[in-house]
Amino acid sequence: MVERGCSHLDAIESIKQPHRRECEECVKIGSYWVHLRTCQTCGVTLCCDSSPNQHASKHARAGGHPVIASAQPGERWLYCYPDEAFSEY
Numbered sequence: 001m002v003e004r005g006c007s008h009l010d011a012i013e014s015i016k017q018p019h020r021r022e023c024e025e026c027v028k029i030g031s032y033w034v035h036l037r038t039c040q041t042c043g044v045t046l047c048c049d050s051s052p053n054q055h056a057s058k059h060a061r062a063g064g065h066p067v068i069a070s071a072q073p074g075e076r077w078l079y080c081y082p083d084e085a086f087s088e089y
Contacts, residue, residue: 006085008066009078015089016043018071023047025055035072037079041065057081 016038023033023046033047037056042065046055056068060081067080069089077088 005087006080006083008080008083009085009087012040012067012078015069015078016040017069018045019043020045021071023051023053023055025059026051026053029053035070037068038071039063039065040067040069040078045071 018036018038021036023031023036024044026033026047031053033051033053035048035050036045037048038045039056039059041063044059046059047053049057060066060068066082067078069078070076077086079086
């Protein structure tokens with residue numbers, strides 16, 4: 001395990017990758033997204049805070065799932081919402 005500076009990030013042992021390149025919640029409501037993030041607790045892929053519905057951060061707050069990974073091709077980073085910590089991998 002690589003130390004990343006936050007207990008939530010440090011607990012990540014393997015990175016969950018997106019199953020699809022779409023926001024599951026935006027698809028349900030017919031909305032759009034800007035960028036995608038994958039929850040590292042449950043694996044759901046949702047839209048970022050630049051998107052109109054901000055589903056990833058809403059999911060993190062409601063479900064207590066603190067860490068997301070970018071689901072954008074070529075991006076390799078993690079973010080912890082409660083600690084506002086960022087780490088590349």
